[in-house]
Amino acid sequence: MSLTFAILVGIGMGIVFGFALEKSRVFEPGIIVGQMQMRNFIMLKVFLTAVATGAVVLAVLNGFGFVKLAPKAALYSADIIGGLILGAGIALAGACPGTTLAQVGAGYRDAIFTLIGGLFGAVAYTYAQPALSKTFLAQGGGKIIFSDLIGIPYWIGALVLAAVIVLILVALEAWKPWRDEMGRDVDGDLPAPVSPAVRTQPAE
Amino acid sequence: MLTQKAWSPYLAGVVIGLLQIPAFLLIETALGASSSYVTIGALVASWIDPSILTVKYASSHVAATGKNWWQVALVAGIAVGAFVSMKMSGARRAAISPIWANALGSASPAKRYAVAFFGGFIMLLGARIADGCTSGHGLSGMAQLAVGSTVAVAAMFAGGIATAMLVLRRI
Numbered sequence: 286m287s288l289t290f291a292i293l294v295g296i297g298m299g300i301v302f303g304f305a306l307e308k309s310r311v312f313e314p315g316i317i318v319g320q321m322q323m324r325n326f327i328m329l330k331v332f333l334t335a336v337a338t339g340a341v342v343l344a345v346l347n348g349f350g351f352v353k354l355a356p357k358a359a360l361y362s363a364d365i366i367g368g369l370i371l372g373a374g375i376a377l378a379g380a381c382p383g384t385t386l387a388q389v390g391a392g393y394r395d396a397i398f399t400l401i402g403g404l405f406g407a408v409a410y411t412y413a414q415p416a417l418s419k420t421f422l423a424q425g426g427g428k429i430i431f432s433d434l435i436g437i438p439y440w441i442g443a444l445v446l447a448a449v450i451v452l453i454l455v456a457l458e459a460w461k462p463w464r465d466e467m468g469r470d471v472d473g474d475l476p477a478p479v480s481p482a483v484r485t486q487p488a489e
Numbered sequence: 490m491l492t493q494k495a496w497s498p499y500l501a502g503v504v505i506g507l508l509q510i511p512a513f514l515l516i517e518t519a520l521g522a523s524s525s526y527v528t529i530g531a532l533v534a535s536w537i538d539p540s541i542l543t544v545k546y547a548s549s550h551v552a553a554t555g556k557n558w559w560q561v562a563l564v565a566g567i568a569v570g571a572f573v574s575m576k577m578s579g580a581r582r583a584a585i586s587p588i589w590a591n592a593l594g595s596a597s598p599a600k601r602y603a604v605a606f607f608g609g610f611i612m613l614l615g616a617r618i619a620d621g622c623t624s625g626h627g628l629s630g631m632a633q634l635a636v637g638s639t640v641a642v643a644a645m646f647a648g649g650i651a652t653a654m655l656v657l658r659r660i
Contacts (some may be wrong), residue, residue: 286516291555292562294515298508299566302520306567307574308493309501315588318660321646321653330498331505332627338506339520339632343513352513357620357630359637367619368626368641372648374612376657377604379586381623382616383522385609386564390571394584395598395605402609407526408534409610410617414546422618431634442634454499463498471495471580474588474660 303387312387314379315473316466321376325466325473326457337450340443348440360425367422378402494578509632516559519629522567523616524550525560530613592657619644 306312311331319325346352375381378399380388385403388396410417417423432442468474505520512520531547542548550557575582590596593604616622619641621630627645630638 286555291559295559295562296566299563300570303567303570304574305501305504307571308496309498314586321649331502334499334502335505336631338503339509342509354633356633356635364637364641365644367615368644369648370615372645373652374608376649376652377608383624386567387571390568391575392582395601398602398605399609402606403526403613404530406610406613407530411547429636
């Protein structure tokens with residue numbers, strides 16, 4: 286794989302990724318913060334659909350032996366502590382590391398600050414990494430996957446995961462239809478719900 | 490279709506999930522985004538402090554390998570794709586999303602920029618500690634049934650929900 290080829294593939298894939306992020310509106314701060322305040326579920330819908338699709342794709346590719354899996358090692362302390370900090374950052378940035386770039390592309394000026402902050406954060410971690418690698422954060426298990434723990438082939442586990450996700454999404458969509466979660470300007474900025482007290486006030 | 494302002498989240502999710510095919514077949518890796526911040530951050534930092542490249546973590550991310558620069562190209566492409574999609578649909582965005590005035594209790598751009606910078610900083614600090622973000626642990630790790638990634642995603646949502654509920658105001 287030449288460097289040029291990898292970069293061209295990356296740009297092509299990125300454009301498709303950016304298109305899908307923009308069209309789904311999941312890159313909108315209103316959708317991401319709305320998800321974290323548990324009042325908008327577009328982010329979960331896009332995320333779970335992409336996980337289920339990826340699981341089916343990998344069940345086929347891995348099941349027929351075309352590709353090897355590349356799971357990350359389970360470093361539980363690092364996964365929990367890093368995940369909590371990352372989650373706090375996602376709420377304050379109103380973005381995740383990938384959607385930050387979609388926000389920049391869509392013209393959100395604050396996303397440039399998120400991006401620069403992210404680069405500083407990555408550099409800060411890089412300086413700290415040699416010290417951190419000697420702590421409990423570097424300890425944990427290997428590249429464990431659930432299907433191995435249960436003792437079933439990966440492809441069966443992946444298809445079961447996809448099926449479970451589909452059931453969750455059907456229920457989620459029945460509860461909160463996605464069209465109702467977009468907002469007038471498709472940015473997840475929804476009008477405040479009218480409280481019963483306000484609604485019962487007599488009209489002028 | 491390409492000129493629509495919004496797609497169903499299920500259509501968009503399928504498109505994103507299908508990107509695992511070229512990732513695994515052509516690049517022999519899974520979708521991810523946060524490593525690219527180390528590649529670019531460490532490269533730029535090395536212009537000021539060349540000694541950062543003595544840290545193996547920095548030099549391995551900056552190295553001219555297909556995987557490193559594929560991911561940088563991927564996130565750059567995300568910005569291009571979002572820009573083109575936006576232009577084709579004719580959607581217009583304000584410089585700052587209107588939700589922030591509510592969430593931060595202030596319409597001050599300076600306050601928003603400061604919060605965005607800090608949010609971005611801890612976002613990448615956390616992603617690098619956890620060795621992955623919403624893409625690497627979320628999309629790719631969970632699809633691969635990775636135990637550590639599932640733990641990381643649960644922690645991300647826990648941290649995100651706690652912060653959005655306790656620190657931000659209702660949007």
